[in-house]
Amino acid sequence: DWDGLTGSQEKAQGSKPFMPNSDMDGLDDREEYRLGTAAMHWGKDIDLYYRVVSVEPKFPVNVDDGFTTEVKKLIEDERDLTDNDDVSLSGIGSPRDLLYPAIGCPEFVDKSTSLKVMFNMSTSNAVIRVHLVSTQDSTYQVIWRTENNEIQLDNSGPDAFGRTIFNYSVTLPNDILTGLYNLTVYTSIDRFDAPHSVQVLDNFKTSFKFVQLTDVHIGNGWEWGKDNHNVGDFLALINRINKLEKPDFVTITGDLTDAGNTGETTYFKACLLKFNMPVFLTPGNHDHGDSAPNPGLDLGTIDNYNNYLVPRFNSGSEGDLDDYSFNYSDYHFIFFDSGGVTDIGLPLVDPPHLAGLTTDQLNWMKSDYNTAMAAGKTHTFIFTHGPIVGHGGAGTHNTYELTGDPDMPVQLKEDRDIPFVEWVNEQDMTVEAVFCGHMHMSGGYIDIDVNTINRENFNLYTSSIFFTQNVVYIETTTACAGYTHGG
Incomplete structure (x- = not known):
């Protein structure tokens, strides 16, 4: 004191x-330390922010499709402290050879389709049982057995990482209860767990809602023994989302942790188990280790993200990046890894300004998008951590945060992103929005064109926004209190 x-x-x-x-x-400050919250809020902002996106086809009248989005906040006086409990790390492990689905990349499945399971057979025995256990009632479970010919091997073969991949499927019973499930796969000698990884639906909604969170920053890479820093605040925000917003799913666009080490990642995973709905993740530069590590502990690289949250299952993208997609109703959702400055977790002299998309990523995205459109999907949302466009351009990634000057030029963050912007503009508005974080500010940019992007004060939106006819690049501010470094 x-x-x-x-x-x-x-x-x-x-x-x-x-x-x-x-x-x-x-x-009490001692309780703050136990929970991992900040006893003293060092930043200029102590509220917790999140974005709500509501998709309403044919709303309003005479508009074919659209969505509304609004940034909301949980201020200190609104926090439900009775639900601000600590988390248990008991049983928080790695899914290992169970590659998909995962807690950070769950699977939506309705009763008319099959559950898909991707398994790495390079170091494991054949799958003999698949279990689903309800997260709401642990006594309710569904079991499939190989001996009863209930588990179908769809295909197998090597992937880009030299692993032998087996793709299985199981048919859902017609009377299965809807809801969120924990998945367990058994071999003859071991078990592999993917909690909160399967959402069973009666059918997909045409009108639905999701929440975007970003820059949670669990842990404090600059201090010893603070892997649970910000846990209490994150739990309070999860409680608000569960009880008030009740979205169909949640997206978190990077900087899940502060240094990407094992302790921070396990605390983050434990927090995810508090959500009542599926959560989709993409990594940020801090999850690549772009912060000082706890002294004496592992440096923190993307390996922990892969080991605990989203195993690397999509071999179509560049080997060190983690991109994937899923469908909900008529919408296609693409998540891509915007990378980091370094993968060794050392302190940085300057704020990170991310590298932009690689050619391999853009090629994968185009192919993935074309497949979705051929399957009848009509709209696309894209999610990443680092902004494609924003105030200040490359090399000055948080200048707007520091100066508050709205008249700075709106620029591409990196020249490598020019092909991405050109591709998006060619898609006849089927790509509706690109969501990101990283900057710790909220806003939206529309009518972005690579020939006119350097105009000042160019279509900046900062609060509640409604879009139907324009591709919009949306930034959302941080979900953690007292953390305003801008990246």
Whole structure:
């Protein structure tokens, strides 16, 4: 509490070594330390932000399709502290050879389709059982067995990473209960778990809602033993989303952790188990290790993201990047990894400004998009961490955050993103929006063209926005309190 007294001196005179409630949020500072929240909010902003996106076909009248989006916040006085419990790390492990689905890349399946399971057979025995257990009622489960010919091997073969991949499918019973499930796959000698990885639906909604979170920054890579930093705030935000928003699913666009080390990643995964709905992830530069590591601990690279959250199952993209997609109703959702500055977790002199898409990524995205359109999908949302466009351009990634000057030029973040913008503009508005984080600010950019992008004060939206006829590049601010470094 910075009063100049040691702990023993405080005890001798009956005073406390911790200030009772430094940030006036109702939690004793000692409880703050246990929960991983910040007893002192160092940033200019202590609220927790999230974006709600509502898809409403044919809304309003005379508009074919559209969506509304609004940034909301959970202020300190609104936090439900009774639900701000700590998380348990018991059983928080890696799915290992179970590649898909996963907690950070779950699978939607309705009763008319089959559940797909991707398994790495390079180091494992053949699959003999597949279990689904309801997250709402652990006594309710569905089991498929190889011995009963209930597990179908669709195909097998090597992938780009030298693994032998087996793709299985199982048919859902007509009377299966809808809801979120934990998946377990058994071989003759081992079990592999993917909690919260399967969402069973009666059918896909034509009108639906999802939430975008970004830049959660679990942990504090600059301090020893603070892997659970921001956990309490994240749990409060999850509680708000579960009880008030009740979206069909959640997306989190990177910087899930601060340093990407094992401790932070396991705490983040434990928090995900508090959601009542599926959560889709993409990594940020901090998940690649772009922050100082805890001294003496692992440096933190994308390996922890792959080992605990989203195994690398899509071999169609560049080997060190993690891109995937899924469908919901008529919409196609693409997630791509915008990369990091370094994969060794060392402190950076300058704020990160990400490298932009690779040629392999753009080629994969085009192929994936074409496949979805051929399958009858009519709209696309794209998610990544680093902005494609934004104030300040390449090399000045958080200048707008620092200066608050809205008249800075809106620029492409990197020249490598020019082909992406050109491709998006060629798709006849079937690509509706590109969502990102990283900048710790909220806004939207429309009518982006590579020939006119350097205009000042160019179509910046900062609050509630409605789009139907324009591709929009949407930035969302951070979901963690007191963390405003801008990346």
